[in-house]
Every structure is written in C-alpha cells, then in structure tokens.
Amino acid sequence: MxxxxxxxxxxxxxxxxxxxxxxxxxxxxxxxxxxxWVNPDIQKNEEKVVHTMDVEDIGEKLSICRCWRSKTFPLCDGIHKAHNKRTGDNVGPLRLKRRNVS
Ligand code: FES
Structure with missing residues (x-):
C-alpha cells in the first residue's frame, strides 16, 4: 500500500x-x-493599548474592565457576565474605591 x-x-x-x-x-x-488573544477587538490598529486616568478624576469608585470585551473600555460595562456564561471563564473588573480620609 x-x-x-x-x-x-x-x-x-x-x-x-x-x-x-x-x-x-x-x-x-x-x-x-x-x-x-486576550484582546479580541479593542484598538487592534494600535501597537499597544494604553489608557491613562488621573487619580483625582476617579470619584468615589470605579470599575476597570479586565475581560477586554467592554464597549466602554477601559471601564467595565458588565459584559464580562455574558462572556463568563458563554465561555465558562471567571473574569471580572478591578474595582477602585476611594478610602474615606478625614
Ligand atoms: S466588562 Fe470587562 S470586566 Fe466587566
């Protein structure tokens, strides 16, 4: 054969x-x-995706997206829940909270 x-x-x-x-x-x-790829489609024309925020502009609390699927990236819009349900993943946002300093 x-x-x-x-x-x-x-x-x-x-x-x-x-x-x-x-x-x-x-x-x-x-x-x-x-x-x-971690990032499926956010700013794919850029060599590197970088966002800068001033700490003073954060307010009382802020959620930063870590699933790279948010339509308001770099801010979390909650779409990670659908991503987790669809894929079995367990990603969630980074929550920043201002400490009450008196
Ligand atoms: S939307 Fe990406 S972590 Fe919430």
Whole structure:
C-alpha cells in the first residue's frame, strides 16, 4: 500500500490539497483572535493599548474592565457576565474605591 498514482492523477490532487490547506489556513486565521488573544477587538490598529486616568478624576469608585470585551473600555460595562456564561471563564473588573480620609 502506498502512493502509486499515475502522473496525471497527481495533477488532480494538487489543486484539491492546496484548496483544503488554504481553507484550513483561512479558518485558523479567522479563529486566532478568539482563541489566542486576550484582546479580541479593542484598538487592534494600535501597537499597544494604553489608557491613562488621573487619580483625582476617579470619584468615589470605579470599575476597570479586565475581560477586554467592554464597549466602554477601559471601564467595565458588565459584559464580562455574558462572556463568563458563554465561555465558562471567571473574569471580572478591578474595582477602585476611594478610602474615606478625614
Ligand atoms: S466588562 Fe470587562 S470586566 Fe466587566
């Protein structure tokens, strides 16, 4: 048992194998952000996503998104609950709270 195809049949299988390989590559590239990246789609045109806030502007409390799915990123909008339910993940926000100093 082996690959004993006549020369003309190889020319039939090469385009099929190329098409299958290309389809696998395209599917992999489409899935890669979802399976390998923490950030699926926030500011993907930037080399690095950085936000700066002044501590004085925080107010009494603030929730910072750590799931990277918030529509108000970097602030938490609660969408982590749907993400956790869908994926079985357990991410949640970083909650900042101003200490009452008298
Ligand atoms: S929306 Fe991302 S942690 Fe809440």
């Amino acid at each position: 082996g690959f004993d195809l006549p020369g003309k049949e190889w020319t039939t299988y090469i385009p099929i194998a190329t098409t299958v390989a290309l389809a696998i590559y395209v599917a992999w590239e489409a899935m890669r952000p979802k399976i390998g």
